[in-house]
Amino acid sequence: MKIKNRVTDLFKIQYPIIQGGMVWASGWKLASAVSEEGGLGLIGAGSMKPQLLREHIRKCKNATNKPFGVNLPLVREDIEELINVIIDEGIKIVFTSAGHPAKHIEKFKSAGIIVAHVVSSVKQANKAGQAGCDAIVGEGVEAGGHNGKDEITTVALIPQLVDAVNIPVIAAGGIADGRGVLAALVLGAEGVQMGTRFAATKESSAHEVYKQKIAEAGDNDTVLILRKALLARVIKNPFAIEAIKAEEEGKSREEILELLNTKREKLGIFEGDDVNGMLEAGQSAGLIKEILTVKDVFAKIISEYDKAVENICKK
Amino acid sequence: MKIKNRVTDLFKIQYPIIQGGMVWASGWKLASAVSEEGGLGLIGAGSMKPQLLREHIRKCKNATNKPFGVNLPLVREDIEELINVIIDEGIKIVFTSAGHPAKHIEKFKSAGIIVAHVVSSVKQANKAGQAGCDAIVGEGVEAGGHNGKDEITTVALIPQLVDAVNIPVIAAGGIADGRGVLAALVLGAEGVQMGTRFAATKESSAHEVYKQKIAEAGDNDTVLILRKALLARVIKNPFAIEAIKAEEEGKSREEILELLNTKREKLGIFEGDDVNGMLEAGQSAGLIKEILTVKDVFAKIISEYDKAVENICKK
Numbered sequence A, B: 001m002k003i004k005n006r007v008t009d010l011f012k013i014q015y016p017i018i019q020g021g022m023v024w025a026s027g028w029k030l031a032s033a034v035s036e037e038g039g040l041g042l043i044g045a046g047s048m049k050p051q052l053l054r055e056h057i058r059k060c061k062n063a064t065n066k067p068f069g070v071n072l073p074l075v076r077e078d079i080e081e082l083i084n085v086i087i088d089e090g091i092k093i094v095f096t097s098a099g100h101p102a103k104h105i106e107k108f109k110s111a112g113i114i115v116a117h118v119v120s121s122v123k124q125a126n127k128a129g130q131a132g133c134d135a136i137v138g139e140g141v142e143a144g145g146h147n148g149k150d151e152i153t154t155v156a157l158i159p160q161l162v163d164a165v166n167i168p169v170i171a172a173g174g175i176a177d178g179r180g181v182l183a184a185l186v187l188g189a190e191g192v193q194m195g196t197r198f199a200a201t202k203e204s205s206a207h208e209v210y211k212q213k214i215a216e217a218g219d220n221d222t223v224l225i226l227r228k229a230l231l232a233r234v235i236k237n238p239f240a241i242e243a244i245k246a247e248e249e250g251k252s253r254e255e256i257l258e259l260l261n262t263k264r265e266k267l268g269i270f271e272g273d274d275v276n277g278m279l280e281a282g283q284s285a286g287l288i289k290e291i292l293t294v295k296d297v298f299a300k301i302i303s304e305y306d307k308a309v310e311n312i313c314k315k
Helices: A006-011 A026-034 A049-065 A080-087 A105-108 A122-131 A155-164 A176-188 A210-218 A238-248 A253-259 A264-270 A281-288 A294-313 B008-012 B028-036 B048-062 B079-088 B105-110 B124-129 B154-164 B178-186 B208-216 B238-248 B252-260 B264-270 B283-287 B294-313
Strands: A017-019 A041-044 A068-073 A091-099 A116-117 A135-139 A168-174 A191-196 A221-226 A233-236 B016-021 B040-043 B068-073 B093-098 B114-119 B135-139 B171-172 B191-194 B222-225 B234-235
Touching: A006 A135, A017 A026, A017 A041, A026 A041, A026 A049, A026 A068, A026 A116, A026 A294, A041 A049, A049 A068, A049 A080, A049 B294, A068 A080, A080 A105, A105 A116, A105 A253, A105 B040, A116 A122, A122 A135, A122 A155, A135 A155, A135 B208, A155 A168, A155 A176, A155 B154, A155 B178, A155 B283, A176 A294, A176 B154, A176 B178, A176 B294, A210 A264, A221 A238, A233 A238, A238 A253, A281 B154, A294 B124, A294 B294, B008 B135, B016 B028, B016 B040, B016 B105, B028 B040, B028 B048, B028 B068, B028 B294, B040 B048, B048 B068, B068 B079, B079 B105, B105 B114, B124 B135, B124 B154, B135 B154, B135 B191, B135 B294, B154 B171, B178 B191, B178 B294, B208 B264, B234 B238
Parallel strands: A017 A191, A041 A068, A068 A091, A091 A116, A116 A135, A135 A168, A168 A191, B016 B191, B040 B068, B068 B093, B093 B114, B114 B135, B135 B171, B171 B191
Antiparallel strands: A221 A233, B222 B234
16 A cells, blocks of 8 residues: 555655544544554544543653544534643644534644544535635545434545545545545545544454444444434444434434433443443444454555555556 | 456446436436447336336337346336246346345246346345345445435445355446446446436436436435335435425324325426426435436546546556
8 A cells, every 4th residue: 555645745644544533432542553553543532521632642642653633523512622732732633523613723723733624515525625624534424423414425425525625535434444445545535534443443442342343243233313413323232223213203302312311422332331322333344343453454454455456457 | 448347248248337227217218328338228117017118128129239138126016027028028137126036036047037136235135146146236325216224335335245245246326427436346346337327318218307406416415215115315305305304203104105105206207396206316416417418428437437547556
C-alpha cells in the first residue's frame, strides 16, 4: 500500500486509514496504536469529561511521537471546555461530528488545528466546506453508532461528495478490509475511517463481551434504531429489539428517549451487558471474524489492499 | 473496459453490465438497446401478463441478435404461465427475484436456461447456490424498487457474498457510473446490475415525468417505505410521505397495504403521476443528471471506468 494524496499529506501519515473516534472504545491506547502503525488514531472524546480527555491526550503523547487527533461530538454541553483542553494540550488534528462546525472553526483555526468534519449528505458537505473545514468524512448509513438522518449508503454517498466539494473526502461506513479501502479510493475518497474494525481490537477499551459480539455478528445482525430520537446503528440484541418495537408501535420521541435513559451505551460497550446495553456497530461487523491487535489489522488490510490492486491492474 | 470473467463468459457478453429488470420501464426496447451495446438487457416481466411478455420477447429477438434475458419476480400468481412463455420462446437467461428459486430451478435447467437469482443477504445467497443457480445478484438496500428485508448496503454485502459462495456475484444498488462499476469489481463482484440509470434512458418505457424526477433527484431524495408490507425504495414524493406517516403512526400491515391498493407503481412510473404514484428509484438517482440514450450511458460508463482504473494503476 503506497498511497500519497491530500489525506496523507494533510495529517502527515503513511496510510490514509483513520480510526474513528468511538464512545467507550477509543482511548489513548487504541489511538496511539493506530498512529504507531502509520494510520491516524483518534481519541474519542464523546464519552470523556474534560479532565479525562486531558489525561488521555497526555498518555497518547507519551505512547507515540506520530500524529494523532481527537474526535469531538459538537453537541456536547461542555463543548467549550473540551475545546480548551484540546488547544491547551497542543492537539493539531480534530474530527468534529454531530453538529455544525462553523460555530467553532475560528477557534480551531487560530490554534493551528486541522479540522475534518463528519457528514452524511451533500448539503452537510457543502456547509463544512464553506465553513473552512480541511476535509470531510462522508459516513454512509452502514456505519455503526450515531448516524445522519439521510440514510445514504457509502457507495451512493462518496462519489456525490467528491463531485460536490473540493476538499478531500474520507469514506466511512461498511469498510473493514483492504477491498473496502481500495473501493473507497476508486469512488474518489482519499482515505477511509473505520470504527467497528478498530472497536474489536485488543487495544480497544471496550468490554470483551462487546468485542466478541462484533466478531460473531453476521451480515444482518445490526439494525438502525431510534429514528425519532438519535438515529444509531447497533447490534440487534434484546435492547435493540425493544427499541424497534417501541418505534413500530408509534411511541413518541419522549417515550423513546426514556428507553435510552439508563446510559445504554456505557452499559453495552464498556460494561459488556449484551442484553440491556446498546452495542453500537456497523454492518462491517459481518466482515470481522476475530479480535486482533492493531498491528495485525494493519498487516491484514495492507495485504488485502495490495492483492486487490494487483487484481485490477494485471488486467 | 476490457473485462473477461465468469460473468462475461456465462452470458456471452462484452461488458459485465446488466440492466436490471424493472416494472413499467424495461420492455424490449430498453433490453435490446442494452444488449446491442455489449451489456445484458433484461425484459422486466414484473408488470407483464404472459401474452405481453411473449410479445416483448419476440420484439426483442427482432431487435438484437445478442444475448438478452427476462427478469421474473417469483411471487407472481401466474408464475407457471410466465415460465412456460419463457421456455416456449427459447429464452436462455433468466434473473429471478422476490421468492425461492429452488421451486422452479429444475424446470429452468432442463430447458437449458442460465439462472441468476437476486439476493440481499448471505443466507439467501447460500440458498441460491445450493439450489443450483448459476450466479447471484447481491442487491444492497440503496437499490430502487422492492428490496430485501435485511437492509444491508452494497459495500458491506458484496464482500460477504463473495466470501460465502463459489458462484459469481453481480453487484446491484447505488451504482450508476464507471467509478461504481470498478468499486464493485474491487469488492469481488464480477459484474454489476443497474436499474435506476437505465430507467432514466430514452429507451426506457417509463413516463417522461418519472425519468425527469430521477434526473432531478439529489442524494437524499429517495426513501425506504412499506417496511411492514413490501419494502421499497422510492422517490420522496407526496405518496411516499403519506406512506411514511402511516408507518410512523403505527398503522397495521392491512392499512398500509390499502394505501398501495390503487396500482401506485403503474400510476407513477408508467403514467407519470408524481404526486399519487410510487416512483421507484435507487440512491444512485443522485448521480444521474440527465436522460441519455443507452449508447451514451455505455460510452460514459466505459470512459469513467477506464479513468478510474488508470487512477489506481498508475500509482
